[in-house]
Amino acid sequence: MPNAHSRSTQMSIRNSLQGMLADFVRAAGFQYSHAVDAACELVFLLAAYREEDSPLFPELYLIDGTVEGDVLSAIAPGAERIEIGSTSHDRRAASDALKKCAALATEDWSIYLLSGATQFTFGIFRAYQLPYSVSASESLQAADPSIGAVILFRNCAANCVELRDGSGHNLEVSLTSAPPSGSPVSTLFGDLAAEVSANVDAEIKDTTRGYLTRLLSDICRGSHGALIGVVPSSQARLPAMLSDGVILRERISFVQPLKEAILRRNDSALALLRSREALLRGMIRGDGITVLGSDATIRAFRVFIKPTANESKLLKENSVPGGARSRAFELMKLRLGKTFGAVFFRSQDGRTAFERAKQ
């Protein structure tokens, strides 16, 4: 016989999250509750989406299909799209769409979930045509509320989902006990890319920055962590403090292949650019610090740094939780303005930080 005094309480984070998400989704221009339900479901699913025991990091665009105008054409013009299926307006819509599309949404493919009057339709589309094209997420960043109701959902760290609408509003939902990063993770990649392209010719600077933002966030997404230091392009030789690593004799430039790809528009130029991307991916995903120049070049990788006696003292005074990468990042921060112009950190669980030297 049950004890009359025993109490059982079930709590779900869903209820408290639903209200906040409803506000965001309605502010983005969606009128119907099924969009709110889908948004809530997506946040929980994307926080740690796995298939066949492998983590997947699809980007999904929830679009209001009940209004006039083609929102997808506005943010991803000329993008090939493939409709995969449709589903009724219920809670399973988001999981249906992810189940059928998530494994396909890699590289330049993203998912769309179109909320129509009677059902959801979903499929995949190319979020960018060429490596340096304006991507759908970048286009959304510079969008306008009148573009229509659209929200981008993507995993930005372990158990953390970023939502962004067409009017520049951003919401990061963290399902962990970690404190919020303070600024959106996507903004940090933009800041890093701006620093890496700071000394690129004005003619191609904008394109390089956009391209690197996309590339760096793609590389870091799903990596087991990254440490990147940016050094001024004027520095002909790297300082001795960075000598414990693979120092490249010749800088590996992204600008030249980028220019070639844009000007020549041929397969070999694009292949060269892709091969440089593969190199950078391997370097960043490896151990140690990857050193980039502010002229969009790779200068060194697998670089390890040790604190001086003075630095050790400072680090002890301001000890931070975390592993070796976190400690190395703290040391890199101490060398801002001396060795590095900017430093970037991403932990295995997706914690991300960026700092630049004070002017």
Add this chain to the structure above:
Amino acid sequence: MSTVTTDLTVWNPTQPLQIPTSASPSQIAQCARQLTERDVRSVVQAFETGSYEMVSTFVWTKAVVALKKQIATLGMEFVGEMLGRPDLHADSDPLTSIGEHEAVSLAEDLGMVTPTDAMRMKHALELVSHFADTDKAATQEMMPEEAVMVLRTCVVSVLGNPKIAPPLEFASLRRALENKTFDPDDVEVKNVIASPYFFIRTTLSVLLSVLKTGKGAQLEHGIGNANVFLPRMWPALRQPERWQTGQAYAELAAEGRRSASTGLKKVLLAVKGFDYVPETLRSDTYSAAAHQVLTAHFGYNNFLNEPEPMRALANLGTTIPLPAFPACMSATLCVRLGNPWGNSWDAQFSASQILEGLRKEQWEYYLNHCLKTDKNILDKLASDDRPRRRWAELVGEFDLKAKEVPDKQVRRLLTDDDQKLTVVAHAAGQLRLRAASQS
């Protein structure tokens, strides 16, 4: 001190050279200021020895090369924009990448030659191409009057001027749109909106070309002017030009031209024009294939050379992206209608494959939005009897009379009655005039 004019004024075509109708070939050749004395002597000798095919080909080649070179000075990106050819870029060779028919058509649009001279040049091109066929040369000869027509046309339109160039007003238009940002209340803006359609269309092409190629301040002005002019021009823009704008937006995003793409997106937002943004950039493939067909059709040995590019176009399928639809239809109908000497039999199957696959809406889109500016087809219907007869057959075969076409002049073209072909010729002539630069 000279001042740079930046007026936005509609231009008139460059006035052609006046040569008396009674002038002999020798007298006409003497007027060709772009030919050397040696060239002129050779031309005269060729006429004297009756080498009409040879002299016509020589003179035509000289004229068309001069025309292409002059057109290229406007910038190949701009030329690509005007011709709807995304494959053209700054480094494209004008001599090999611009078709001869395209050079003539563009020269007409830009006022470098009058519409009448453009029509004569197209006839000259047809004549030269026809007699360049070695099989025909063995059995048929060019008549002296035909050779004189080619010589006179080339000299009057191109070779008689020391340098053929677009009118000053055109240069002024480009300068204005690149060097200053207009205010919406400027009288020039209102004038452009009230101008003939060809001027609005050219202004659009100039603006889109500045967005695609401009840098620094030039690009800033281009973006500013796109935001001033395009929303005001939009209600007057026809479907193909709206698709041209949407296609430009897709290309800018794909090319990573961020400022320009954002600028044009703002315009499309203002006019609610995202329905004209293509869902795929595959239209580039269709446009390039259509260009190959037209180049073969207007080139030498056309009957022999049309089947392959026509087959390539047909193999792309009938889901033709709308930005490329006008060019694909023009190319297919050129093959189907042929020229005054006949048509390429081997290319007919592929042309029919495309035409048979068209849906009712696609036919109506062509008849209502593309045909009235399709100079290739209108020229055929206005001046050549054989293509007109084949057109009447086509109207019957695809029951074009049953299509919804409100424009009365276009409706007059939709007859399958052989007895009414003069009506077709007249209507095509009227539409051709409307499509011509000064209409």
